Amino acid sequence: MSRVSPLSQATLSLSRARHGLAPWARIAGLAVCALLTLGPVVWTVSTSLRTPAEAFDLPPRLIPSNPSTEAYRGVFDQIDVWLLALNSTLVTGLVAVGQMITAGLAGYAFARLEFRFKKPLFGLVLATMMVPLQVTIVPVFLVLKSMSLTDTLLGLIIPAFPTAFGTFLMRQYFLGMPKDLGEAAMLDGAGPWRTFRSVYAPLAAPGLAIVGVLAFNYHWNEFFRPLILETSGQNYTLPLGLVSLQGNLGTGSISVVLAGVVLSMIPAVAVFVVGQRPLREGITSVGVNR
Amino acid sequence: MTNTRIPAARAARSSAAPAQDAPRPSARDRGSRLLATLFLAPTIVGIVVFTVVPIVGSVVLSLFHWNVIDSPRYAGLSNYGEVFGDETVLVSFRNTLVFMVLAVALQLLVALALALTLNGRMPVWLRSVFRSAFFFPLVLSAASISVVMKYLFNQDFGVINWLLGFVGIAPVPWLTSQNAAMATVVLVYVWQQFGFSFLLFVGGLNNIPKEIHEAAALDGATGLRKHLTVTLPLLSPTLLVASVVGIINALQVFEQPYVLTNGGPGDSTRTVVMVIYERAFEQLRFGEASAVGVLLFVLIMAVTALQFRLSRRFVHYQ
Numbered sequence: 001m002s003r004v005s006p007l008s009q010a011t012l013s014l015s016r017a018r019h020g021l022a023p024w025a026r027i028a029g030l031a032v033c034a035l036l037t038l039g040p041v042v043w044t045v046s047t048s049l050r051t052p053a054e055a056f057d058l059p060p061r062l063i064p065s066n067p068s069t070e071a072y073r074g075v076f077d078q079i080d081v082w083l084l085a086l087n088s089t090l091v092t093g094l095v096a097v098g099q100m101i102t103a104g105l106a107g108y109a110f111a112r113l114e115f116r117f118k119k120p121l122f123g124l125v126l127a128t129m130m131v132p133l134q135v136t137i138v139p140v141f142l143v144l145k146s147m148s149l150t151d152t153l154l155g156l157i158i159p160a161f162p163t164a165f166g167t168f169l170m171r172q173y174f175l176g177m178p179k180d181l182g183e184a185a186m187l188d189g190a191g192p193w194r195t196f197r198s199v200y201a202p203l204a205a206p207g208l209a210i211v212g213v214l215a216f217n218y219h220w221n222e223f224f225r226p227l228i229l230e231t232s233g234q235n236y237t238l239p240l241g242l243v244s245l246q247g248n249l250g251t252g253s254i255s256v257v258l259a260g261v262v263l264s265m266i267p268a269v270a271v272f273v274v275g276q277r278p279l280r281e282g283i284t285s286v287g288v289n290r
Numbered sequence: 291m292t293n294t295r296i297p298a299a300r301a302a303r304s305s306a307a308p309a310q311d312a313p314r315p316s317a318r319d320r321g322s323r324l325l326a327t328l329f330l331a332p333t334i335v336g337i338v339v340f341t342v343v344p345i346v347g348s349v350v351l352s353l354f355h356w357n358v359i360d361s362p363r364y365a366g367l368s369n370y371g372e373v374f375g376d377e378t379v380l381v382s383f384r385n386t387l388v389f390m391v392l393a394v395a396l397q398l399l400v401a402l403a404l405a406l407t408l409n410g411r412m413p414v415w416l417r418s419v420f421r422s423a424f425f426f427p428l429v430l431s432a433a434s435i436s437v438v439m440k441y442l443f444n445q446d447f448g449v450i451n452w453l454l455g456f457v458g459i460a461p462v463p464w465l466t467s468q469n470a471a472m473a474t475v476v477l478v479y480v481w482q483q484f485g486f487s488f489l490l491f492v493g494g495l496n497n498i499p500k501e502i503h504e505a506a507a508l509d510g511a512t513g514l515r516k517h518l519t520v521t522l523p524l525l526s527p528t529l530l531v532a533s534v535v536g537i538i539n540a541l542q543v544f545e546q547p548y549v550l551t552n553g554g555p556g557d558s559t560r561t562v563v564m565v566i567y568e569r570a571f572e573q574l575r576f577g578e579a580s581a582v583g584v585l586l587f588v589l590i591m592a593v594t595a596l597q598f599r600l601s602r603r604f605v606h607y608q
Contacts, residue, residue: 023410023411023412026407026410026412027412027416029407030404030407030408030420031420033404033424034419034420034423034424037423037424037426037427037481038423038426040435040438040439040442040481041426041427041430043438043442043449044438101332102332102333102336103333105328105329105330105332105333106329106330106332106333106334108329109325109326109329109330110330113322113323113325113326113329114319114322114323114326115322115323115326115327115330116323121330121334124334124337124342125333125334125337128337128341128342130538130590130591130594131341131345131587132538132541132542132586132587132590134542134544134563134566134583134586135348135542135566135583135584135586135587135590136341136344136345136347136348136583137566137567137570137583138344138347138348138351138566138570138576138579138580138583139343139344139345139347139348139351139580140340140344141570141571142347142351142358142576143339143340143343143344143347158336159336159339159340161332161336162332162333162334162335162336162337162340162341163333164337164341167333186318191318191321192318192321192322192325193321193325196325217428217429220431221429221430221431221432221433221434222431223431223432223433223544223545224544224545224563224567227567228567228571238431238434239431239433239434240433242433242434242437243433243434243437243549246437246440246549254441257437258438258441261434261437261438264431264434265430265431265434268429268430268431269429271429272422272426272429276422279429280425280489283425283428283486283489284489284490284493
């Protein structure tokens with residue numbers, strides 16, 4: 001090995017020189033792509049800091065000539081940002097916590113408890129992971145209507161509690177923990193509940209973080225269900241409020257709309273910064289599990 | 291007497307001991323079963339009420355005419371007949387399939403190219419900066435981003451046409467011409483979604499042992515050829531997953547066309563999920579909407595099954 005490695009290194013660098021892209025070219029290419037990816041976001045932020053009158057000016061300066069928060073005041077004047085943010089926070093927060101609970105409990109049951117119909121029940125959970133919400137939305141709407149939950153925030157929250165994917169993820173997570181821990185606790189006389197509560201549950205935090213962060217990311221940005229379920233403005237969530245703001249204003253106050261978009265992005269960006277690792281792991285595991 | 295009593299008591303005790311032990315595991319089993327029932331109830335009940343019942347409900351509803359106000363009338367398969375004879379529905383299926391092919395192909399291509407490029411040698415911090423940049427759009431709301439993109443792609447005052455002006459390209463009617471509108475929806479969708487496939491590919495590439503690359507290099511495989519003959523076959527399970535998930539997601543596209551073009555101009559960007567939404571919640575034709583939903587479901591299942599079948603030939607598991 002010690003002979004092969006330097007040799008292969010030499011071959012690699014030789015081959016790079018002949019065929020591969022030079023490192024600087026690769027990095028430059030990636031930098032251009034990163035710029036294209038972040039460009040629209042940067043433009044959104046900088047345009048939101050212009051006065052509504054200057055919003056259409058070209059060239060779009062990265063730093064506005066005279067930055068102004070007029071657009072932000074405009075958003076607060078034209079829509080009830082606090083109400084929208086409160087609704088979004090309630091829905092997203094409760095769904096995230098609810099999913100961590102349901103997925104944690106069900107995942108643990110599938111991983112570590114013995115009971116009848118385990119296989120078919122788990123099969124049911126797996127099968128529903130493939131069912132897109134958009135396809136079943138009409139009957140879901142009718143079920144909620146029969147429960148008088150349409151046009152309420154609870155109508156967004158309750159159906160989102162069960163999560164097939166989160167259950168699967170937590171099952172894998174609990175399966176990855178050593179079985180000896182639970183057996184030792186059992187020998188010490190702990191019942192199934194104590195074993196769960198004091199041995200396994202405290203170890204589940206990183207897995208639950210993945211479920212929570214994914215739920216936050218999805219439901220904070222969710223548009224389709226709120227659009228269908230919430231008909232009165234007082235129950236709108238942020239994305240719904242912003243799209244309707246843009247619709248009402250037409251193309252007139254672009255910087256006001258963009259200020260709203262920036263405000264709604266803040267929590268998502270915060271989660272991206274703080275929870276990037278669980279977020280990445282979660283997104284990647286969506287693929288690995290299928 | 292006392293002598294015989296003690297062994298008897300001992301015997302009784304020793305025979306009781308296993309008898310006491312025997313019900314303990316079963317008590318534990320019962321406890322375990324009870325706990326399992328409690329733990330599973332929220333998830334299973336929720337899945338049954340909000341997924342299983344609605345699936346069955348979709349099929350049943352698709353056999354009825356119903357506008358929610360009057361009582362439903364049995365319609366046999368006539369909803370399906372209407373749907374198949376409806377130009378808008380047919381166009382929406384065609385649009386969705388065209389969208390799926392373009393969006394998934396572009397998404398996989400961009401993601402793969404970036405992941406392979408990122409896999410080369412570079413400082414660790416730079417790599418993590420790039421990785422974060424590429425998946426950042428994933429955390430934003432598709433609806434809000436579409437609002438932003440609507441301004442950027444505006445024909446008259448949009449930044450994109452302004453930039454294209456520098457290279458002498460006349461203003462493109464991104465959102466207002468039939469051909470360009472679909473391309474715009476694809477671009478906006480891919481801009482937000484490619485990070486997902488990108489992350490999958492980065493993970494897949496990390497799982498390929500370094501020695502394989504070294505061996506390939508020793509055998510003289512370099513650059514693009516090395517990728518085609520060595521990297522791609524090893525990455526094929528990840529490619530399968532990325533394309534399956536990509537296709538399922540693309541077939542459900544809604545936010546981007548709804549906000550960017552509202553299905554227009556004409557019906558040129560109207561997708562199947564938009565038709566479901568309009569039929570049910572704007573026109574109150576729940577039976578027809580359900581029939582379209584069932585057809586979309588069948589389409590998704592068929593495409594996925596086909597993909598797994600094809601993949602048996604092309605995917606190499608290590």
